[in-house]
Amino acid sequence: MDGLRSVRPGRLLSLRADDREPISDARLTLLDQVTDGGEGPLTPAREPRELTIVHGEIDASDTTAHLLFPTRDEQPFLPFQRFAESMATSRRKGEMHPHLGEEVIQYVLEGYIDHEDGSGNHASLTEGSLLVLTARDEVQHALRMERGRTARWLSIVVRLPVTTEAPSTSLQILTANRPPVGSDGTVRTSLVGSNGPARTSSGLELIDIGFAKEATAFLRVGRDRRGIAYVLSGIGSVENHGLEPGHGVLLENMSGLSLHGDAGYRVALASVPRPVA
Numbered sequence: 001m002d003g004l005r006s007v008r009p010g011r012l013l014s015l016r017a018d019d020r021e022p023i024s025d026a027r028l029t030l031l032d033q034v035t036d037g038g039e040g041p042l043t044p045a046r047e048p049r050e051l052t053i054v055h056g057e058i059d060a061s062d063t064t065a066h067l068l069f070p071t072r073d074e075q076p077f078l079p080f081q082r083f084a085e086s087m088a089t090s091r092r093k094g095e096m097h098p099h100l101g102e103e104v105i106q107y108v109l110e111g112y113i114d115h116e117d118g119s120g121n122h123a124s125l126t127e128g129s130l131l132v133l134t135a136r137d138e139v140q141h142a143l144r145m146e147r148g149r150t151a152r153w154l155s156i157v158v159r160l161p162v163t164t165e166a167p168s169t170s171l172q173i174l175t176a177n178r179p180p181v182g183s184d185g186t187v188r189t190s191l192v193g194s195n196g197p198a199r200t201s202s203g204l205e206l207i208d209i210g211f212a213k214e215a216t217a218f219l220r221v222g223r224d225r226r227g228i229a230y231v232l233s234g235i236g237s238v239e240n241h242g243l244e245p246g247h248g249v250l251l252e253n254m255s256g257l258s259l260h261g262d263a264g265y266r267v268a269l270a271s272v273p274r275p276v277a
Contacts, residue, residue: 050252051239056085064088065155068230068248077250079202079272082157083228085246088113089150094142099135103158103202106131106143107191107268109232111151114144115173123173125153130191132172132198136160139169154230158202158272167201174198185215203273211236211265219257219269227251227271229259236261 054074056066068083070076077083081102096118106115108129115123115131118140125131125143133139145151160167174197176189186209190196193205209217211234221227229238230248237260238249251257251271259267 049254050250051241051254052250052252053241053243054248054250056246056248066246068228077226077228079159079161079275080156080226080228080270081159082155083230083248083270084155085109085152085230085232086155087150087152088145094144096140096142098138098140099133099157100138101160102135103160103200103204104131104133104135104141105154105156105158105192105198105200105204105206105270106133107154107206107208109152109154112149113151113153115141116144117141117171125151125173126175128175128178130172130174130176130198132170132192132200134160134167134170134201136167136169136201154232154268156204156206156270158200158204160202161273161275172198181212184217185213186211186217188217204270205272206268206270208232209259209267209269211261211263213263215261217259217261219259221251221254221257221269221271223253223255224274225271226274227254227257227269229257230268230270232266232268234261234263234265236265236267238267 054068056068057071064087066085066087068074069080070082096116106125108125108127110127113125115125133141176191176197178189179187181187189208189210191206191208192198192200196206207219209219211217228248228250231238231243231245233245237243239258240260243249257269259265261267
């Protein structure tokens with residue numbers, strides 16, 4: 001691809017099409033061929049597109065969490081504040097913890113888990129369950145394992161935008177319908193946003209893309225949004241860069257995204273409006 005660069009700590013390296021350097025922890029800036037034409041500063045549509053490869057790591061405070069950020073090396077990708085995949089057995093007892101001015105999305109990938117709010121109300125979450133907690137005011141909650149069961153879930157925390165009309169505090173628990181395999185060989189389950197069953201005050205959209213066979217898929221992101229593509233399972237690539245389970249890509253100023261994978265490849269794509277400077 002023309003204008004592909006890889007930015008690493010302490011050096012700037014220009015990559016040719018035939019370079020095969022590993023892209024561990026790389027920031028790839030995709031530069032469009034543009035002429036100024038005397039028009040002055042670049043408009044948002046002409047800003048460089050950035051694709052940052054981020055390797056998840058085990059959270060030192062909780063060995064069951066595969067944390068994309070925040071970590072020692074990777075700061076929050078605001079308004080995304082936390083992005084993690086958690087795995088737990090019946091030995092895990094989640095502690096009550098607060099959220100304030102945040103939106104929390106938890107999507108159960110496998111197993112069963114119990115949600116408890118600060119008032120002692122319980123709800124059982126199963127595979128495919130989606131929880132959206134909008135915490136305008138401080139809210140306490142916890143996820144607790146049911147006896148003899150295990151679970152795996154995706155957890156996303158987003159900062160609520162500052163608006164003239166503050167969102168109300170709310171809790172949504174629901175399950176999205178799984179659609180049939182599409183003509184491109186993928187199953188696209190819309191979870192949050194205009195096509196999903198859940199709505200958010202942060203403007204977050206979330207979709208689960210599964211590959212039923214080897215295929216290539218194209219998804220819209222939007223240059224006015226920041227996105228995260230996170231690999232849940234299988235073998236495949238994002239924008240022609242091989243990406244393994246537990247790793248993700250931070251997307252900046254990307255109108256769309258291409259995925260290629262074998263049967264069993266599964267990617268979660270989340271995006272939110274870019275914060276106003």
